[in-house]
Amino acid sequence: MSELVILSKAMIRERKDIVLSIIGGFIAGIAGVALFSASGYLISQTVFAPPLYTLIVLASLVKLLGLLRAASRYGERLFSHRATFSMLSRLRTSFFAKLIPLTPGIWNKNRSGDLLARIVGDVEGLQHYFLRVAYPPVIVVMVFLATMLFTAFFSFWIACIFVLGMLGTAWVVPGIVMLGQRKKHERIREQRALLSTDVTEMLYGFRDLKVYGQLAERERQLQQASAALAAEQQRAAGHLLRGQSMHAFVTLLVSWGVLALGAYLIMDGALAGVFLAMLVMASLTVFEEAAAMATLPAYKQDSEHAAKRLTETVLATPAQSLHSSCKLWADQAVSIELSGVTFQYEGEWRPALNDISLQISSGSKTAIVGPSGSGKSTLIELLLKLRTPSAGDVRLNGISAKELDETGIWETANVVLQQSHFFRGTIRDNLLLNGEEYADGKLVDVLSKVQLPTKSLTDAVYEKGENLSDGEKQRLALARAMLRKGRLWLLDEPTSSLDCVTEQRVLKQLYEQAAGDTLLLICHRLAGLEEMDRIVVMEQGRVVETGSYSELMEQKGYFYKMKQIELQMIGEASA
């Protein structure tokens, strides 16, 4: 249950709404019981031909109770839902706060992208906890206790039957349902995940599967998995249905018990016959409140599972920096030193970076080139302290990154990552991310520098920059970096989607601004590297060559051969 701690905290904060909704639910429940008991009593009383006014009093009472019940139910719904949504908001914020220090280390294990959507879904799933799990038993117990007190006035033994009924519906039946349910749900989840991965893989690999004639076989496997999933789901639903039927039977059984015991007690003279109809009606109604208990196990399981996954995600990822007090000074160009740096993603069978040693002096311009998957981007993430090396040491200005405060590094660095994120808003919002204020003139100036003169500052940007082309996104990301005052430039293929002409223009502006700063540029094309002080060639996590353009060309090594191949490239590469 420790997983639900976050949840309980959030619930405590909403105690006012919770108390109000509990009161509402209680009154509604009690009013319902009273209403039906009163009508039972009313009918019974008529047998004795009482004066008409008793009848009128009782009848108006019945109507009043009806209205009271509907009204308090309304209040209950309102308050409980408001509490739920407020809790959801608290959960989101507290979870976001927890994730901040864990990013991007958290993606080490799970890079398949849907982790984010899962987190959102799980947080959302927790909202059912209060509404369907934590709160119905409270109402049920309260209404039952009140009904029991009431019936105890008439007969101790009948009150006992109510106790048994309450135990049965609120604990025994849900308990039985919970038994074995965990395993069934686990199986469904596994089957579902399996089917989902297989369908995804079939769609991604469609072309290869079709050409290699494997589609029919795949389809057969998928159909099998789908049928298995449906069977599992049916089994679990059948289990829940059995629980619900058991619940229904227990409630009927209690009414029967009340009737049978009432019969015995009336014979015995211990109970006045006039109350029998009332008690039977009460027993039939009080369980209406307990109906929510029949679906409780399913929700309980789901929210516990969601909470467990969330806590696992958060706990399993160690926060990266703990004691880092040193600050990187922003007013000087940064020197970089890597010694024996190795980095391996969790679950992969070889390191992404393997024993890298490299020195980059302050104020120099370095290009990193190499085939895809050679570890270039990982290198930049290590420099930014977004990831921690498995072995070796990264030093900035001679200070180990371990001792450096990461926010200091970020303040000093002007970064463009391969995938830049854009937020829903305007171009201006996305340019002013770091919270500094710039005059519009300055922003327009930067936009023209990155060859985006046609964009207006008020143009809308959709979620994830969906309405921008790849080239526009890259230029906007560069503009964002150029608005910063850091003296360390870390650029990961910032112009890969631009055509040669635009690329050269943008880079020219960039180099002008970065004069005197340390600049690290990962690039996919080998053109224009003559201007760099040094070129680092990487392959499979290792540095295979370093030197200036002319040195490397003279050596006729790896870089030279890459260049020869690129010179042969036609078509796509120049687009």
Place this chain on the structure above:
Amino acid sequence: MKRKTSLIAKQLSAQRKRLVFLAVISLALGAAIVSQAALLAEAVQRLFVESASFSSVAMLLGILLCVMAVRTLLSYGNGKVGLHMAAAAKTNMRAAVLQNMTHASMPSALCGQTGGKVSIALDAVDEADGYFSQYMPRMAEAAVIPIMILAVTFVQHANSALIMLFTAPFIPLFMILAGLKTKNKAEEKYAQLADFSGTFLDSLQGLVTLKLFGRARRQQQEIERSSLGYRDATMAILRIAFTNTFMLESIVMLSIGIVALELAIQLLVFKSMTFHTAFLVLLLVPEFYSLLKNSGTAFHSGRTSMGAIRKVENMLAETIGAAQPDEFMASQTKLLPMPPSIELDNVTFRYAPDSFELKAGRISVKPGEHIAIVGASGSGKTTLLHLIAGLLKPASGTIRVNGTPLSQQYESLWFERVSYITQHPYIFAGTFAENIAIGARRNVTRAEIEQAAEEAGLAEVAAQLEQGFDTYVGEGGRGLSGGEKQRLALARAFLKRPAVILFDEPTVGLDLHTERVLQRAIAALAKTATMITVAHRLYTIRHADNIWFMEHGALAASGRHDELMESLPQYAEMVDVQRKGGLA
């Protein structure tokens, strides 16, 4: 009430027997509910009014217990039938979706939205569950039982039945009203809601960026603000729904109260009825209303399901006509000899009515010829290759292989002879060996696999690994470099020894080793095959027997390299731009 989608109709007609079952069980259930009330009333009448002895009601109580058990069993049975229906319908619908996906032609498979399609196959189909497992049984009950109760009440005491008859229509009315009003309000606030709920995901996705810009903490406040905004917008919608429920419950409660009052007056003032009748009616009334209320709830969940089913239906309708399995196996001889000649006869194609059109004109490839397709990006090179591969169906014109039109019935024969090496070969979740073995349709020996890997330059990669070729590579080839994936695709081709090679030459990002392997391997494979390459390397182009130069979706010219350099300025320019190293 509303148009039933044909998919639902199809699913239901397949389950007609179960529907009859539902109706029969509902009838029996109605009988059980009525008898339960009658027995209860009788028991109370005897005990209270007639002061009968305990033994005289013992029998009655026994029957009552049995009826209660039967009632529980019957409603369990109804639920069970619903579950069977749901399972069958889900399996059928998912089978249709999966079949549709695997038989789809390339456009629908390539046009992306993989996530959306997976969600239809899983989420939408699962959501359809409610329609069969909840909506149908509840509706069967609601159609039968309230009428039975009403009939019994009419016989017993017509006045109460009239009250019930008069108030009952208000329940569906308010349900529908509530549904419509909330729907309108929800549509009105839709953009706002989407905006609020998106912020959390948006912020999580951009967390790295936010961190780098020192904005993470501030975004936290933004999330809180938008979550509370979401709450208020949702509450505004819910308030309407709750108000309607309030009205509805008031009506139910008041109706019950009126029935009770009328009964009391009949008993007391007119003394025209027995206690037994009055109590029976009083027991039946709440059953009546709660059944109606349940059907309302089921109606709402049924509507959600119906929406999901419509999604499935739309997806099936969109790609209709694509799914026709191989009808018969044509005689092998038609495609022989190998390597084949290929002719394109005025083939045209377009992805969507408003997208650009590919016009290939008349071109032919001699057996064993090597063709290079050249052109700027977006000129239709890959589309042309897809058409020749048979992955896309031409809008008009025909593709002939050895003079026989390439049509559906030859598909599997054709693919037995073809290797298509793409720029981004897909690596499936499985071991190295399994991924190579996909290349061949027959059972292959371990030695053959290792031989193919050796020829594709993969052997040394496997040698570095503890488990060698049994190393598990995750879905999409996680952990493999681009070059290694390319070599794996080559190994598949080596295993297959195709008569036709279709090759989309990689543009950038390969290591030198792979580049060397690629040249050597392709040359070896192409010796005995007809080969068509989307070419990006001068080397490939120079060695091609014929070059097709594509421009704006049309074949602009063809010929050998030297010829085109002379006759076609666009071609010469294209070749030269890169050799000068861009503008630098």
